[in-house]
Amino acid sequence: MSDPRTARGAWRLRADRARQVADVVRQQIADGVFGTGLLPDERTLVAEHGASRNAVREALRLLSAEGLVVRNRGVGTRVVARKYEHGLDRLAGLAEALHEHGPISNEVRAAHRIRPPDAVAARLGLAAEQPVVYLERLRWLGDRPLSLDLTYLAEDIGAPLLSEDLENRDVFALIEETSGMPLGSAEVSVQSVNADAETAAVLGVAEGAAVFAIDRLTRLADNRPVDLESIRIRGDRITLRSVLRRTGERA
Amino acid sequence: MSDPRTARGAWRLRADRARQVADVVRQQIADGVFGTGLLPDERTLVAEHGASRNAVREALRLLSAEGLVVRNRGVGTRVVARKYEHGLDRLAGLAEALHEHGPISNEVRAAHRIRPPDAVAARLGLAAEQPVVYLERLRWLGDRPLSLDLTYLAEDIGAPLLSEDLENRDVFALIEETSGMPLGSAEVSVQSVNADAETAAVLGVAEGAAVFAIDRLTRLADNRPVDLESIRIRGDRITLRSVLRRTGERA
Numbered sequence: 001m002s003d004p005r006t007a008r009g010a011w012r013l014r015a016d017r018a019r020q021v022a023d024v025v026r027q028q029i030a031d032g033v034f035g036t037g038l039l040p041d042e043r044t045l046v047a048e049h050g051a052s053r054n055a056v057r058e059a060l061r062l063l064s065a066e067g068l069v070v071r072n073r074g075v076g077t078r079v080v081a082r083k084y085e086h087g088l089d090r091l092a093g094l095a096e097a098l099h100e101h102g103p104i105s106n107e108v109r110a111a112h113r114i115r116p117p118d119a120v121a122a123r124l125g126l127a128a129e130q131p132v133v134y135l136e137r138l139r140w141l142g143d144r145p146l147s148l149d150l151t152y153l154a155e156d157i158g159a160p161l162l163s164e165d166l167e168n169r170d171v172f173a174l175i176e177e178t179s180g181m182p183l184g185s186a187e188v189s190v191q192s193v194n195a196d197a198e199t200a201a202v203l204g205v206a207e208g209a210a211v212f213a214i215d216r217l218t219r220l221a222d223n224r225p226v227d228l229e230s231i232r233i234r235g236d237r238i239t240l241r242s243v244l245r246r247t248g249e250r251a
Numbered sequence: 252m253s254d255p256r257t258a259r260g261a262w263r264l265r266a267d268r269a270r271q272v273a274d275v276v277r278q279q280i281a282d283g284v285f286g287t288g289l290l291p292d293e294r295t296l297v298a299e300h301g302a303s304r305n306a307v308r309e310a311l312r313l314l315s316a317e318g319l320v321v322r323n324r325g326v327g328t329r330v331v332a333r334k335y336e337h338g339l340d341r342l343a344g345l346a347e348a349l350h351e352h353g354p355i356s357n358e359v360r361a362a363h364r365i366r367p368p369d370a371v372a373a374r375l376g377l378a379a380e381q382p383v384v385y386l387e388r389l390r391w392l393g394d395r396p397l398s399l400d401l402t403y404l405a406e407d408i409g410a411p412l413l414s415e416d417l418e419n420r421d422v423f424a425l426i427e428e429t430s431g432m433p434l435g436s437a438e439v440s441v442q443s444v445n446a447d448a449e450t451a452a453v454l455g456v457a458e459g460a461a462v463f464a465i466d467r468l469t470r471l472a473d474n475r476p477v478d479l480e481s482i483r484i485r486g487d488r489i490t491l492r493s494v495l496r497r498t499g500e501r502a
Binding site: 015016018019020021023024025026027028030033048049050062065066083085088089090091109114115117118119120136150182183184185186187188189190191192193194196197198199208209210211212213215221230233235239240241242243244245246247 | 464
């Protein structure tokens with residue numbers, strides 16, 4: 001443990017306290033606690049958190065650096081980016097999950113047949129020579145990009161989608177409509193990574209910005225894997241939510 | 252769409268292809284496909300992905316920048332950091348979830364009673380004056396830090412833990428043992444953020460490195476909230492996994 005009586009110890013103590021305060025306030029922002037959009041003033045935060053004014057200022061600086069709040073002299077600290085919540089409780093497309101926040105529009109960057117890498121073919125249960133339908137979509141919510149989705153679809157499932165409204169519809173909904181078969185489940189893995197330069201440029205964030213990198217293999221109700229997606233979601237726009245149970249069943 | 256016949260278009264095309272290749276290989280690394288730890292050579296990757304040699308090299312550069320592989324001239328590209336998987340299917344402590352990879356050890360940075368911020372008290376269902384037990388633990392797996400956990404516990408639940416082996420045990424297991432009550436469920440929210448300078452220093456990563464910021468409110472089986480945690484997990488060490496069902500029930 002560092003010693004708070006030394007300069008280094010005092011600095012660390014303040015940094016630790018600032019992080020504690022920032023964690024609480026960040027979650028309050030996520031929960032929509034600040035109805036007016038204005039955070040309490042510094043004096044109130046000092047009293048509320050039992051922290052020094054310097055620690056509170058440092059906490060606000062952290063939240064500002066994350067793009068969650070803007071600090072204006074004389075006005076106070078304003079929430080500028082409440083993140084949208086995407087449930088991890090249930091398999092849902094983005095437009096479906098975020099419908100209450102407005103329509104998702106998709107900038108379709110690619111939509112055609114390709115010969116997939118062997119690794120992709122294997123995960124879709126296809127022989128190496130079989131083509132797949134490849135989609136690349138930059139997905140917008142409001143006036144800002146939300147995610148970049150690379151999608152590999154088994155050909156029989158994907159081909160009918162090429163004449164559908166890919167700009168405004170979720171792939172999940174389109175698959176169920178055109179195939180007449182319901183989706184069943186998906187294996188999802190979520191990573192937190194720094195955006196490379198090109199991904200950052202496409203998503204409209206700074207190079208190195210934290211993003212979710214999600215790999216999702218979706219199966220029809222009969223368990224056949226048909227949709228492999230590689231998704232980058234802006235970390236500053238989405239919170240993933242779930243309810244976990246100790247016993248392992250879904251809450 | 253950019254035009255691949257222009258220099259900018261060609262660059263973007265290569266960057267897009269590089270990202271596609273990197274996404275596939277990253278998931279293969281996560282799945283433990285490369286048993287020997289060596290990736291296929293460039294020529295094999297070119298054939299496998301139908302990509303240019305430049306795109307494959309750029310993909311390997313991306314994976315190297317993420318700290319997943321190291322490239323050695325003459326030897327090839329070696330996997331150095333397969334991420335550990337932490338299931339999001341079931342409520343489990345870190346030591347419990349990762350037991351097959353080795354023991355978790357906890358550097359206990361704080362363990363004492365505090366008067367919590369009102370926001371914390373409210374989420375734990377406590378009156379503003381009630382103290383809580385505060386724990387701060389830097390959690391190690393092997394020779395590297397994995398996560399920094401800030402924990403607020405209802406006093407009656409947390410106080411008995413202060414005389415327990417916090418260095419080697421999960422808080423979840425200790426709560427169940429000392430209280431005699433099973434845990435029930437937790438509300439979890441997961442964000443992807445850039446590590447601030449102090450968090451980065453504690454976790455042993457570069458400032459700005461992508462980390463998971465997890466907020467988790469855990470309830471006893473009788474639904475009483477007793478454990479509020481704010482967790483930072485190194486993005487380069489953990490993949491969160493889940494199986495989602497279309498119908499909303501746990502897979």
